[in-house]
Amino acid sequence: MNTRIACIASNTFREAVRDRVLYNLIAFALLLSGAAILVGLISIEIERLVVINLGLAAVSLFGVVIAIFIGIGLVSKEIEKRTLYTVLSRPVRRWEFIVGKFLGLAGTLAVNAFFMAIGVFAALLYVSHKFTRPDALILLALYFIILEFLIVCSLALLFSSFSSPLLSAVFAFSLFVIGSFADDLRGFAGMARGLTRWLATGAAYLVPNFSAFNVVGAVAHGQPVSAQLVLHNTLYALFYTAMALSAAVLIFERRNLK
Amino acid sequence: MNAGRQTTLIAGTCLALSLTACVMLLRRVDRIRPRATLEDVLYVDSPSVVRRASLGYNGLAACIYWTRAVQYFGHRHFTGADTYNQLAPLLEITTSLDPHLVAAYEYGASFLAPPPPHGAGQPDRAIRLMEYGVQHNPDDWRLYYDLGFVYYMELRDYAKASDAFARGSRVSGAHPFMKVLAAQMAEHAGDFATARMLWTATFQTSHDRDIRQNAIEHLRALRVDEDVTNLQAAVTRFGERTGRLPSSIAELAAAEHLPGVPVDPDGNPYTMSPEGRILVQNPDNFSFVTQGLPPGYKPSPVPKFHNQG
Numbered sequence: 001m002n003t004r005i006a007c008i009a010s011n012t013f014r015e016a017v018r019d020r021v022l023y024n025l026i027a028f029a030l031l032l033s034g035a036a037i038l039v040g041l042i043s044i045e046i047e048r049l050v051v052i053n054l055g056l057a058a059v060s061l062f063g064v065v066i067a068i069f070i071g072i073g074l075v076s077k078e079i080e081k082r083t084l085y086t087v088l089s090r091p092v093r094r095w096e097f098i099v100g101k102f103l104g105l106a107g108t109l110a111v112n113a114f115f116m117a118i119g120v121f122a123a124l125l126y127v128s129h130k131f132t133r134p135d136a137l138i139l140l141a142l143y144f145i146i147l148e149f150l151i152v153c154s155l156a157l158l159f160s161s162f163s164s165p166l167l168s169a170v171f172a173f174s175l176f177v178i179g180s181f182a183d184d185l186r187g188f189a190g191m192a193r194g195l196t197r198w199l200a201t202g203a204a205y206l207v208p209n210f211s212a213f214n215v216v217g218a219v220a221h222g223q224p225v226s227a228q229l230v231l232h233n234t235l236y237a238l239f240y241t242a243m244a245l246s247a248a249v250l251i252f253e254r255r256n257l258k
Numbered sequence: 259m260n261a262g263r264q265t266t267l268i269a270g271t272c273l274a275l276s277l278t279a280c281v282m283l284l285r286r287v288d289r290i291r292p293r294a295t296l297e298d299v300l301y302v303d304s305p306s307v308v309r310r311a312s313l314g315y316n317g318l319a320a321c322i323y324w325t326r327a328v329q330y331f332g333h334r335h336f337t338g339a340d341t342y343n344q345l346a347p348l349l350e351i352t353t354s355l356d357p358h359l360v361a362a363y364e365y366g367a368s369f370l371a372p373p374p375p376h377g378a379g380q381p382d383r384a385i386r387l388m389e390y391g392v393q394h395n396p397d398d399w400r401l402y403y404d405l406g407f408v409y410y411m412e413l414r415d416y417a418k419a420s421d422a423f424a425r426g427s428r429v430s431g432a433h434p435f436m437k438v439l440a441a442q443m444a445e446h447a448g449d450f451a452t453a454r455m456l457w458t459a460t461f462q463t464s465h466d467r468d469i470r471q472n473a474i475e476h477l478r479a480l481r482v483d484e485d486v487t488n489l490q491a492a493v494t495r496f497g498e499r500t501g502r503l504p505s506s507i508a509e510l511a512a513a514e515h516l517p518g519v520p521v522d523p524d525g526n527p528y529t530m531s532p533e534g535r536i537l538v539q540n541p542d543n544f545s546f547v548t549q550g551l552p553p554g555y556k557p558s559p560v561p562k563f564h565n566q567g
Contacts, residue, residue, distance in 0.1 A: 049317065052317070
């Protein structure tokens with residue numbers, strides 16, 4: 001990898017750690033251990049399901065919130081503090097800055113997800129007393145969640161490249177919510193006619209499809225996930241991220257920073 | 259004491275006092291409006307709306323709704339309520355969010371089907387729930403078993419019970435007794451032996467402590483029901499033979515050539531009223547018994563569980 005990009009990425013990671021982003025792990029650990037103990041007392045036969053569902057939902061939600069709230073400030077904060085000018089006065093291209101920032105944030109989220117995954121497996125061991133073969137599928141659900149993070153990061157960065165932090169947060173979160181309904185959106189588009197149908201279909205394909213990444217329910221019941229879905233989701237996430245990053249680079253390249 | 263430490267001390271004390279005051283006030287408010295809790299409120303009763311609102315976290319939402327259903331049923335059951343209006347919607351939302359949450363069907367049917375005070379008295383909703391479960395989990399033979407169980411125990415629809423057991427027996431890996439139950443339903447549906455076989459099967463195939471204890475209580479009650487039915491028939495025979503009622507249960511036992519005075523599963527002898535009715539000495543010890551109850555007896559809403567032994 002380009003050393004300049006690596007430098008920006010590692011600085012972004014360090015900055016996130018300095019900002020105490022990883023403190024969310026404490027909240028996560030408390031949530032999961034509390035749920036693992038409490039649910040056994042107040043519910044019936046769902047201890048394992050709760051640990052998997054709650055654990056993976058928390059990994060996903062914490063990660064999305066971090067991706068949005070850190071991602072929206074990645075560019076605007078640098079402009080506000082005027083550190084961007086120091087960076088760009090060196091032999092660093094604008095696209096390298098964007099890509100470096102993206103990789104730094106994605107790395108932060110991956111490290112965060114890694115520690116949370118350890119928490120999920122520890123809680124699982126606590127309630128089930130042993131691991132079984134279907135438990136390995138949880139890793140696949142975690143992989144899909146990380147793919148989701150890549151898309152959310154790239155979108156937050158895209159909005160951050162031209163908008164204020166507040167609006168960027170609203171846009172990114174709205175897209176996350178709309179993306180969760182992407183299947184429904186495509187269904188509604190299919191029911192429309194004429195120009196509306198074309199516009200609705202276009203919009204449905206433009207927003208990220210997060211519903212395809214959600215395999216938590218399936219893995220919680222030990223149901224297998226097809227290799228084709230893994231391949232297609234991986235490619236989709238990579239292409240969508242590349243699309244959003246390209247748009248961010250295009251906008252940032254033309255942005256007047258004076 | 260320097261100014262910083264003084265501020266910390268005052269602020270810390272203030273925080274602790276305020277927190278204590280808040281907790282105390284909330285407890286008072288709860289006492290003022292004891293029924294104003296969430297238990298009877300279901301803001302959204304449409305499964306599809308809840309599914310969409312869960313933003314893809316369906317599994318987690320299902321676990322929350324299932325826990326809510328368990329708490330709702332448990333609380334109302336414990337307080338002796340005779341209506342369970344939110345139970346079926348809660349279970350339907352749960353299973354709509356996660357159609358593979360088998361526990362919600364198994365326990366849900368046993369909450370819904372039995373008549374009050376032991377359940378919600380909604381066997382039709384229980385059947386609908388189980389059919390939905392079977393539709394989404396066609397390879398789980400236990401769901402067919404539970405479906406047949408509700409048809410048999412609550413609706414006395416032996417043909418449909420037999421059909422459910424027969425469908426379940428065709429599932430790969432189904433317990434061999436499913437075939438026996440299907441045949442038994444068709445031929446001897448009303449027998450105590452069939453009911454005993456069902457509860458024994460429930461006891462043997464479940465690992466859950468509560469389900470096993472429930473099965474034991476039903477088996478104990480079945481034995482009492484059968485004993486009382488047989489003794490009552492003996493009283494009738496005695497009356498036909500002698501033209502009078504037996505003076506005591508001992509006289510009845512002697513006339514029937516029984517080895518001694520018949521006793522219930524706890525070892526207490528059955529008694530006989532002056533009108534010739536066979537009675538259980540301690541009906542509170544047999545939560546699900548239907549025969550031999552003193553006139554006007556009201557069973558406790560909470561079943562009394564005995565050691566599995």
